[in-house]
Amino acid sequence: MPTGSVIAQNINRWITEIHNSYKTAVSVDCVIFGYDEDTLKVLVSKCDMPPFEREYSLLGDIVHADETLDEAALRVLVAKTGFTDVFLEQVQAFSAINRHPLGRVITVAYYALIKIDDAHLAHLEQDSDLQWLPVEALSSLAFDHFEIMHICLEKMRFEMRVRPIGFNLLPQKFSLLQLQKLYEVVLGFPLDKRNFRRKLVRLGILEQLDEIESSVSHRPARLYSFDEAAYQQKKIAGFNFDL
């Protein structure tokens, strides 16, 4: 059992160490994925910090004293995209000592999934520094953001197979082939149409709507929506997407 003075000594050591570490800043960076034109895209911003003026960077910011990491990530997302209905998931911290040119900045990466729609695109028009770039087209980003993007992409791909998060990239109402195409694009391999449909329908987490596609120049597809309530019920019994 430590005596009182040992305790006081330990606390002093801690206070000293915490003060010493006050030269480390903490930030969040968001890898914001969207799906548009059968392509997986990332929202990036022109970088205004040397030596990366010619590069794009992820959207991020320093974490404020009065907010958690989740709150900071959501703040960045809302500020830049105007969205509040986003799927946001912490991935991991990046801490290479010289990853930031202005000093020690440890960053915590998140990935976000958002539905790209016309309202959103209109909102973006007002910020000419922001751009949706196809994931496949990216080969470098400012700082260590390319590595961060890549790791978040892998995590997202993995989780896509295990949890029903893909719906966050699609409109509320979608056809089964839209969904299949999304999986094919994100996972990077083709899926059998009949097997895919059977599997998804039998999972029981899709709600079949009394609605069909309109203004398509072929037989219109049935529309579905994700049944969150049904998923929550099934999740408890151990559940796997398994594609």
Add this chain to the structure above:
Amino acid sequence: MPTGSVIAQNINRWITEIHNSYKTAVSVDCVIFGYDEDTLKVLVSKCDMPPFEREYSLLGDIVHADETLDEAALRVLVAKTGFTDVFLEQVQAFSAINRHPLGRVITVAYYALIKIDDAHLAHLEQDSDLQWLPVEALSSLAFDHFEIMHICLEKMRFEMRVRPIGFNLLPQKFSLLQLQKLYEVVLGFPLDKRNFRRKLVRLGILEQLDEIESSVSHRPARLYSFDEAAYQQKKIAGFNFDL
């Protein structure tokens, strides 16, 4: 395209924000799992910081200016356990604003898997503040460490089913029933002996040794070891433990 002065302005804003955020410290906390006496245990330390003097805490420390998070976690682990051969995996950051009584401390949690052996236990004797406690027996820890432990436990359980990490908790040489028992204890449900053996052997990641158990009062079991090289080869072709 931002002009030079806009860039300078932006950089100044960043520098200011980084300085403002210098009131946040970053720490690592390690959830160190060991397997002993058919029980999953966590290594904890008597807490010397009010108001948690009656509690145990995880092993952690402030991250130094010249080390990454991984390095800090490894440093903590080596300092406390004397081990260098450890499996260490980042889990996630915890950032509740008042999680630490001495100020804002954002912590990054790791879990570690180590082989508890006699040399290790002897090393521990010298630090009477350290203890191996059965995971099942824990109901509270200092700070938010119980929540951290719980989340790390869930992540470890999950990864145990997908990657061959369980071997890090066993001696180099083990019998199939030792391995099965480990899985049963960690996952929390019984496994069929014959199916388990068939599955593991057919995975092709175990090396059968020319050695058997000694000094057991029953028929001695064949010993195996984990074949890291074989695993690395198979992993590429997409691999799943699948228990």
Add this chain to the structure above:
DNA sequence: CCAAAAGTGTTATATTTACACCCATGC
């Protein structure tokens, strides 16, 4: 000879895969 764990195969069931044609709509 007894206790204790080692070791071993088969069958039924469920899951996964592969595969091809007719249907409804807009132009």
Add this chain to the structure above:
DNA sequence: GCATGGGTGTAAATATAACACTTTTGG
């Protein structure tokens, strides 16, 4: 009427799950 994607079923192969007895060793 034609181009386009919508929608449907079956059979073979594979994986999983359930289950009981004989063997070997130490004491």
